Amino acid sequence: MHLPSIVIALILLIIIWFYIDLTLGRKKHRSFFQKRETPILYGNFDIFPHGKELFADYFQELRNAQNHIHILFYIVRDDQFSQQFFDILKAKAREGIEVRLLVDQIGSHKVKKPAIRELRNAGVQFAFSNRIRLPFLFYSSQVRNHRKISIIDGKIGYLGGYNIGKEYIDQDPKLSPWRDYHLKITGESVPFLQREFFIDWNEYASDHVIVDSRYAPRQPKGTVPHQFVPTEAGFLEEKYFHFIENAKKSITIGTPYFIPSKKLIDELLRAAKRGIKITIVVPYITDHMLVQEASYRYLRKMLLAGAQVFQYKNGFYHAKSIIIDDHLCDIGTANFDKRSLFLNKEINCYFFDPAFVERFRGVLHKDILDSKPLKLEDLNKPNFLRSIKEGIAGAFSFFL
Template structure:
């Protein structure tokens, strides 16, 4: 009996410490965070929806690099595709190309063997967002979720893909991986260089890091866009502003839907004024409680007439928000509390009718592999799901 009381007391003590740490950490974070709205650019933008074509072009561009390769990923596993990329980066560094690799400290998945191999070949390596005092639990939650690559200061990549075999559909549990990623060539790449440099110097301020890109020589393209870099702020406001502008239709794709009350209310207001809302979410899940946390938000949307679909052909990790034929957002941010209040994110807002139509056509093809949720599907949730839903509510700020 004594050990039960002791164990319960220990759990309550740890939970109390985590809560106190989180509250103080968030307060401190709010005082220092800031978002960066980069200028409007005109570049050449290519959109990828599956890992095979993305990694093919990504690897080929790195092979052609003769000056520099800057890489930032949330996840970089040392598995099959990760090992191939490590070998390539080592080869480029040994050829004299400046290679910098920055990975999230908690979630990256890069093992010691991979790190040492990179460093031994002359690759500059660092971690982003290490867990640090005084707010240990809060800093553990505050992750760098950005995916940014810049090659020779002329080609950039950003979006939703990380480096790992699962992104090539090789995880038997998740299956085919559906995502969005962008390749930018020409104007606009200088902004990715600026953001990578800022992230790098935040972790290694002692470095004398002078990017070699020359924005004056970057050619213009046909696609109008701008980048939005956020640090636990900015994403939610950007989404709210976009949704409030909608007049006819909203197309939304996200692997995690935990929007909070404010964004839910704005979506309901859009439905009330006659806007058609179509949402695609994954039928499968890759994290505990995220699906259960979404049910209480989905029910009022479905009741109000939203079309909510579960993608069944593998795992749906695509993140996109399309507003009429006016604006399209593709990036690293999800519709969840982590992206809105904790993570560093990088999104691209595109204002080009042809590009928007292209992305919308992809999403309409996705609907062919999805099933529409009915109101009775969310109303008649079994008891175990309801229990998990209550648990998800308790930890929603972390989801």
């Protein structure tokens, strides 16, 4: 057999292996994941759209911790800002505070062994989430823990789009200022957020923790009705479909990556056809190769259907949100893309309070004012290089 034939055969075998691994891995994942969501609970919320303000508040609350600190992030970098974060955790652990840090193995691959050793020597309990495991090596390499959760003393929670790295506090010249949404939470739902953390912790850490009143003390009610919904293995698509299907007047989507499934894009087009006003906010600049080109085929369809699309120009837009009519909004960790829909572990907070929805609409309106309308003629201008990128992006859109 000639060398070219051998190479082609090997490539075909790899493709077949990828397909079988992905298909069987996803099937197994769906078989053991049980859908779970909190009941409607009541809490109080601060919204942080700027990283500097968020982390000033967050770091201060970490320093004030009295009993325990439990943290899950997708990305922790190896830079000065991350070192400041580590220094706070080590100092609290030396005080005798229980500190647990869980980070995604691939998203936080820059956290090296010396840094982990220092954390553990100081008393911080550290673990990698979503390690690559047999028998489905390819599938497990793609299923990332994209959740960002922090719980302090079982009384204060944080949830949203920010990670730990210099870009999130506007120290990356290309992506600054970084625009995102992160929630600070108090009220009766924080213990539920604590339980979600330990579900992930118990899957990957060496010790198995039973959550009791030490970690999840009963908290007084707040004023804003909401619900936490963790998703993985494709169940987020069902949630989003239900929201779109039941919209009566308007749908507003903010996302850094607009790469919906066929089921969701079809339902959005049906919503537009029945007169629903649809607004989509996406970045003008991109932080990952091909994700922008992957979105164009869907944005063309939405523009043809009468939707408004805005490209955020005052920095990089990484926020994740959905507003339905005047009574529901979603803020969380999930992007409006196939990776968040079908692969990643995510957690979103859904709000059912018209006053809070109106409050958040003001935040999103500010972002629209800082955006440029995207026109269909812009996307339809002949551009050979962009067309090539769109073709490649379309082939790999499931993984972008």
